[in-house]
Amino acid sequence: MEDPKLILEQNIRDLNDQIPQMNENIATVKANMIMLQKEVKKYEKRIEDLTAKIKSAINADRDDIAEGYAMQLEKAKENLATSKEQLEFAEQAYEKALKVKKAFVREKDRKIQEAKEALRANERAEWQGKVADALEQFETGGLDQTHDEMLNRLNEKTAKNEARMEMALDSVDTETMEIEANAEKMRAHELVQQFKTDMGKVDASEKEKSVGSSDGEIEIDEEAPKEKESNKTIGNKERSKS
16 A cells, blocks of 8 residues: 555655756747847848848949849848747747746645645654554553552551551550659659759758659758858858958
């Protein structure tokens, strides 16, 4: 079966190849027209010369010579008439050839444009066919089915793990763990406060707060400030003596 694409491409080449041949034919017609134009001018000049010679011979009373020129003049006029008639046809042929070429070029360009558009449409159709084939292969190849299956498996696995985590958390006594964590935190705070007390970095008020927070009761030691004041007084007396 013949390929329309190849035929259209060959038609485009054939149409373009006809232009040089047409130009050559038009050039031949034009050359014939130019040759006839020169012949007409030549005969017109000869008629003019013969007419002058005839008049000169008559003026010289040489009728015999005038008669000879008269016969040549008659022949020149016949040739001029024939050449003018041929020139008229040649000019018409040249004008017609130019019109034919113009019409042919216009028709050629139209057909070539149509052929190119058809070829581009064919290329788009071939590309679309390839894309359609690829999409159909994706569908028939089971890619969509495999993809969905893998997603379902992952979602199912994720749901199972989340359920196991919830069950594990429900089985753990979190309240007891929180109580133990708070107890450890309070014990650590008491140990730090004990270190501060031993190092003399905790005053009585903080010590009372520490004791109160640990025992749940608040005790006020009124003698501690008095002892501090007496110690400060004794210290000041000793510095003044020195």
